[in-house]
Amino acid sequence: MAQDKVWKVVQWATGNVGSRALRMVAKHPRMELVGLWVSSPDKVGRDAGELCGLADTGVKATNAIEAILALDADCVLYMPQGTDYDALCALLASGKNVVTTRGDFHHPPMMDPARRERIEEACARGGTSIYSTGSSPGFVTEALAIPLLSLQRRHDLLTIDEYADVSSRDSPDMLFRIMGFAAPMAPFDHRRAEHLKGDFGSSLAQLAAAIGLPADEIEAAGELSAARTDVEIAAGRVPAGTVGAMRTTITCKHRGRPILQFRANWYVTPDIEHEWNLRESGWRSSTEGDTPVKLDIYFPISEENYAAYTPGLTAHRPINAVPAVCVAEPGIRTTVDLPQVVPLFG
Structure with a gap:
């Protein structure tokens, strides 16, 4: 890779994460923003800087x-919020590599065969590659997990806990109507677990295959826990006895034995009826084997700056992956077969 190479980059979509990526690419010392695609007609024709605060x-x-x-x-x-395979194939066939936060490409063997074939053919025509990554899934389920597992010679189980305290988010529609916090206790909607199973299951399955314990079964399960007391959060009131926390677990099994699992612990109060040992937002990765380790990651940011902080967790790793993806062999690339993602700061 040329030491003075400047990468020409297009930003596709300007949602919460996309806007952060747009701003970082525009400020990047080794990248040139050359294009911007938006879905909203109101944004068409506006300067990229205006859309990201520059x-x-x-x-x-x-x-x-x-x-x-x-x-x-x-x-x-x-x-973008959804994957347009026609657009992706056109981009790849035109000679443009793609790094995406969409979770459709973590583990190619789990893709729909027809879609996988289309993408691979487009990569071959354009001499390009595509890579799915982000913070979770991506960094915590792949890039961080690999070095932790490298300390072991007998592997039993890797458990990744994600903790998300959403009490400071002033988003009543998202928290109450969409996610179901403050709702009467009821059986967990299994569709929520199946939704996470797609992205997280494929990400974990990539890792399972890489360590020689391919996943022959992926399970998704969910639990709810009630708030013990009334609590006021930024979005409104959560009465005692209503949903105060939810946990979704995605488990990869090899020959009937759990080997990798991801648990999403989302809550508006830690004072709940179950002993889930909730802690502040971040991740905990625990390995069980002949050399077990436990790693806790926290986000050292004030509550008032949290909303501005979190988009960077997802947006920055894709940006940093651009050089590695651009020089990779054509096709659907994964964290396992790419070199380590190293950021360029100068």
């Missing part, structure tokens, strides 16, 4: 994929 960049937003395809670009940071 001075004008000279790059105008477009929702025409033809305009993006015509650009001379090394990579597209693809961060």
Whole structure:
């Protein structure tokens, strides 16, 4: 890789994470923002800098994929809410590598065979590669897990706990209507667990295959726990006896034995009826084997700055992965087969 290489990058979508990525690419010392795709007609024609809180960049937003395809670009940071396989195949076939926060490409063997074939053919035509990553899944389920497991010669179980205290989020619709906090206690909606199973199950399955214990079964389960007392959070009131916490567990098994699991612990109060040992937001990774370790990660940020902080957790690793993906062999790449992602600060 040339030491003075400047990577030409297109940002695709400007949601919460996409806007953070856009700002970081525009400020990156070794990247040049050359294009911006947006879904909202209201953003079309506006300068990229205006859309991410910077001075004008000279790059105008477009929702025409033809305009993006015509650009001379090394990579597209693809961060929409859904995956458009037609658009992705067109981007890859046009010679543009893709790094995405969409979780569809963590473990190619688990992809729909027809979709996988389309993507691989587009990569072959364009001489390009595509890589799914982010913070969770991605960093914590793959990039961090690999060095922890490298300390062992007998592996029993890796457990990754994610803790998310959402009490400071002033988003009543998301917390109460969509997620179901403050709702009467009822059986867990298994569809929620199945939703997480797609991204996290494939990410863990990538790791399982890499360590020689391929997952032959992936389970998804969920639990709810009630708040013990009334609590006031930023979004409103959570009465005692209603949903105060939820836990979703994705487990990969090899020959009937659990080997990898991810637990999403989301809560609005730690004072709940179950002993889940909730702690402040972050991750805990625990290995069980002949050399067990436990690693706790916290986010040392004030509550008032939390909303501005969290998008970077997801947006920054894809940006840092651009150079490695651009020089990788064509095809669907994974954390296991890519070199270590090393950030460029100068």
